[in-house]
Amino acid sequence: xxxxxxxxxPARQDDLDAIMNLERSGFEPAEQWSERSWQGELLxxxxxxxxxxxxxxxxxxxLQTVDxxxxxxxxxxxxxxxxSRVATQLVQAGVEAVRHLGARSVxxxxxxxxxxxxxxxxxxxxxxxxxxxxxxxxxxHALILKLWDLQVPVTLTxxxx
Ligand SMILES: CC(C)(COP(=O)(O)OP(=O)(O)OC[C@H]1O[C@@H](n2cnc3c(N)ncnc32)[C@H](O)[C@@H]1OP(=O)(O)O)[C@@H](O)C(=O)NCCC(=O)NCCS
Numbered sequence: 001x002x003x004x005x006x007x008x009x010p011a012r013q014d015d016l017d018a019i020m021n022l023e024r025s026g027f028e029p030a031e032q033w034s035e036r037s038w039q040g041e042l043l044x045x046x047x048x049x050x051x052x053x054x055x056x057x058x059x060x061x062x063l064q065t066v067d068x069x070x071x072x073x074x075x076x077x078x079x080x081x082x083x084s085r086v087a088t089q090l091v092q093a094g095v096e097a098v099r100h101l102g103a104r105s106v107x108x109x110x111x112x113x114x115x116x117x118x119x120x121x122x123x124x125x126x127x128x129x130x131x132x133x134x135x136x137x138x139x140x141h142a143l144i145l146k147l148w149d150l151q152v153p154v155t156l157t158x159x160x161x
Contacts, residue, residue, distance in 0.1 A: 002084050004054040008093040011049040011060060013042055018057040019049075026076035033074065038062075041073065048097045052077075052086050061090040063098050063106070070098035072108035075117070082116075091124050099150040106147040111136060121145050 011019060019038050027033075041049050041062040048065065052058040059077035063070045072094065077086045095106060110117050112131065126145040135142035 002054050002081055006052055006054050008050050008052045008089050011051040015051055019060050022060050022076050022078055025078050050093050052090050059086045059090055061094045063094050065098045065101040065103045068104040070103035070106045072106055087120050104150050108145050109142040112141040112143050
């Protein structure tokens with residue numbers, strides 16, 4: 001249960017510590033991004049980094065827009081705040097932001113056994129485009145998912161609040 005309203009806002013440079021805490025809470029050590037990688041997201045060209053907060057940081061999303069395609073690079077929600085639609089709000093806000101930057105579609109890779117993430121993305125309208133064998137290492141396959149037609153006003157699958 002999340003106390004108070006959830007705000008999704010652009011992340012700033014001084015959110016880096018909070019982002020790193022979310023990163024460490026959400027991924028196994030071997031999968032964690034470094035501070036430098038997140039710096040790249042915060043400072044890089046065409047990047048959209050949004051942070052969800054109530055009284056505390058709840059989750060973060062990073063996307064990169066190049067021409068008409070946005071790549072969803074990272075999404076994580078703190079374990080104690082999952083299943084409260086935080087990721088749903090982050091993805092919806094991220095899609096809206098990249099749509100304004102000119103993106104017509106969003107693409108992402110997800111580990112083929114990451115059922116929570118696959119369920120989330122499918123619920124939000126992403127469709128499987130391809131699978132890449134051994135993408136994350138031997139036997140570690142990836143699914144490539146895509147959300148199409150963003151220039152049509154966003155009609156993500158309705159979710160009850
Ligand atoms: C995947 C992740 C971002 C989902 O965050 P979340 O805030 O819990 O997601 P939401 O509450 O918005 O979930 C929306 C819907 O997605 C699906 N979903 C989310 N988590 C799920 C789970 N553990 N099992 C099954 N379905 C799930 C459900 O349909 C859910 O709706 P419901 O709760 O009404 O059933 C979160 O589990 C996470 O941070 N995981 C670790 C990092 C990660 O894997 N990131 C994605 C890498 S591509």
